[in-house]
Amino acid sequence: MKLPARLLRRGGGSSPRPGPEEVDTNPVSAPKQGRMSFSLNSTMESVGEVEAAADKLAEEAGLDEDERFRVTMAVREAAVNAVLHGNEYDPAKLIAVTLENTGGALVISIADQGRGLDPETIPDPLAPENLLRGTGRGIFLIRSFMDEVHFRQLHPGTELTLVKHLASAGEKT
Amino acid sequence: MALAIASREVDGVTVLDLSGRITLGEGSVQIRDAIRDLIGKGQKNVLLNLGDVNYIDSSGLGELVGAYTTCKNQGAALKLLKLTKKVHDLLQLTKLYTVFDIYDDEASAIASFK
Numbered sequence: 001m002k003l004p005a006r007l008l009r010r011g012g013g014s015s016p017r018p019g020p021e022e023v024d025t026n027p028v029s030a031p032k033q034g035r036m037s038f039s040l041n042s043t044m045e046s047v048g049e050v051e052a053a054a055d056k057l058a059e060e061a062g063l064d065e066d067e068r069f070r071v072t073m074a075v076r077e078a079a080v081n082a083v084l085h086g087n088e089y090d091p092a093k094l095i096a097v098t099l100e101n102t103g104g105a106l107v108i109s110i111a112d113q114g115r116g117l118d119p120e121t122i123p124d125p126l127a128p129e130n131l132l133r134g135t136g137r138g139i140f141l142i143r144s145f146m147d148e149v150h151f152r153q154l155h156p157g158t159e160l161t162l163v164k165h166l167a168s169a170g171e172k173t
Numbered sequence: 174m175a176l177a178i179a180s181r182e183v184d185g186v187t188v189l190d191l192s193g194r195i196t197l198g199e200g201s202v203q204i205r206d207a208i209r210d211l212i213g214k215g216q217k218n219v220l221l222n223l224g225d226v227n228y229i230d231s232s233g234l235g236e237l238v239g240a241y242t243t244c245k246n247q248g249a250a251l252k253l254l255k256l257t258k259k260v261h262d263l264l265q266l267t268k269l270y271t272v273f274d275i276y277d278d279e280a281s282a283i284a285s286f287k
Contacts, residue, residue: 044197069259076196076230077231080197131238131268132241132242133235133238134235134239135231137231138230141231141263141266141267
């Protein structure tokens with residue numbers, strides 16, 4: 001799997017900062033089945049880079065266009081959550097991203113260094129009283145588009161792990 | 174691709190032809206500004222043509238809802254025209270399909286404001 005050169009930088013900036021976890025990246029020679037990790041600044045540009053990396057992962061796994069869209073959008077929503085709601089665009093905080101094709105599934109995890117997110121507290125966006133809210137649909141879309149979604153509380157921060165089973169890809173409508 | 178918005182008048186209805194992505198940081202603010210501008214000018218009938226919008230995220234959905242409620246609160250009507258399959262599916266998934274008045278055909282949409 002190949003990534004844009006910008007993704008290869010460690011720590012996401014010109015000056016090294018302590019990241020959520022150490023970076024282990026070897027994307028140039030990585031096979032379709034494999035794993036890569038990187039850290040990025042808390043910017044919308046980073047969201048675009050994570051989205052592009054997820055699209056590449058999904059494409060190389062052979063997902064059809066609809067499934068690629070679902071995976072890419074779910075990952076984008078998770079990245080937006082990490083950058084916007086988790087790290088609140090704080091330049092001192094990073095998001096840590098891992099993309100993996102295990103052969104049987106695509107596993108994408110995105111961790112922020114924010115105050116933490118309790119998924120139980122997110123209102124149901126489909127409830128009639130919430131339909132006209134301007135926010136609150138991101139996690140719902142992630143859950144709708146992926147086969148598994150796991151939340152893990154870090155100290156500080158939240159890690160979301162999204163799983164798409166490759167055998168099931170295309171079965172959802 | 175960032176969002177482009179073109180405005181035209183058809184029989185007393187302002188049609189905003191949108192093309193590109195409506196996502197956080199790409200297009201959501203443009204829609205908000207365009208709607209506020211129209212409301213400020215006293216326009217009561219707004220039709221958003223989404224025929225060339227191929228991607229919308231949760232923020233973009235929120236922006237459409239915001240445009241809808243802004244118009245409604247000001248006594249104006251906002252309707253949607255020509256959803257792409259992806260946008261259609263998202264509106265259905267999020268039940269926003271039940272909120273908006275949606276048309277496939279522009280003439281029918283324009284006529285519905287009368």
